[in-house]
Amino acid sequence: QVQLVESGGGLVQPGGSLRLSCAASGFTFSNHAMAWYRQVPGKGRELVATITSAGDIINVADSVKGRFTISRDNGKNTVYLQMNSLKLDDTGVYYCRVIRPSGVYWGQGTQVTVSS
Numbered sequence: 001q002v003q004l005v006e007s008g009g010g011l012v013q014p015g016g017s018l019r020l021s022c023a024a025s026g027f028t029f030s031n032h033a034m035a036w037y038r039q040v041p042g043k044g045r046e047l048v049a050t051i052t053s054a055g056d057i058i059n060v061a062d063s064v065k066g067r068f069t070i071s072r073d074n075g076k077n078t079v080y081l082q083m084n085s086l087k088l089d090d091t092g093v094y095y096c097r098v099i100r101p102s103g104v105y106w107g108q109g110t111q112v113t114v115s116s
Contacts, residue, residue: 002026002105004096009110012086016114020081022096022107030074032098035059036081039109040092048094051079063089086114 008020022034036048049070050059057070069082079096093109 002098002100002102004098004105004107006094006096006107006110009094009112011113011115013116014086014088014114016086017082017084018086018112020083020094020110020112022079022081024077024079024096024098027098027100029077032100034070034072034079035097036070036079037095037097037106038090038092038112039095040089045095048081083112086112088114090114 003025005023006020008018010018012018031053033050033052035050037045038048039045046061047059048061048064049057049068051057051070051072055072067085072079091112091114093111095109096107098105
């Protein structure tokens with residue numbers, strides 16, 4: 001059974017940093033690309049960044065380029081999102097996602113609130 005569990009969200013001031021984690025289980029993590037998405041209030045879910053099974057970073061949203069970095073640790077079955085220089089507009093629920101032949105799987109999300 002595929003499980004994705006995000007953690008690391010919280011309340012941070014503008015300009016601050018957070019590191020999100022997504023622990024995966026139920027599939028061969030090292031064989032799959034992983035992605036981070038976010039949903040901000042009043043908008044649909046937006047792709048933040050994708051990392052391939054080989055560790056290549058692709059599809060980074062223009063709004064986060066130079067500030068957010070996606071990475072993975074295949075030994076820990078975990079994908080990370082390092083978020084620096086956070087802005088008010090980064091507030092939202094952040095989700096990790098994996099696509100498998102059986103379907104698309106999402107975690108439950110972790111709330112990130114950027115506020116002064």
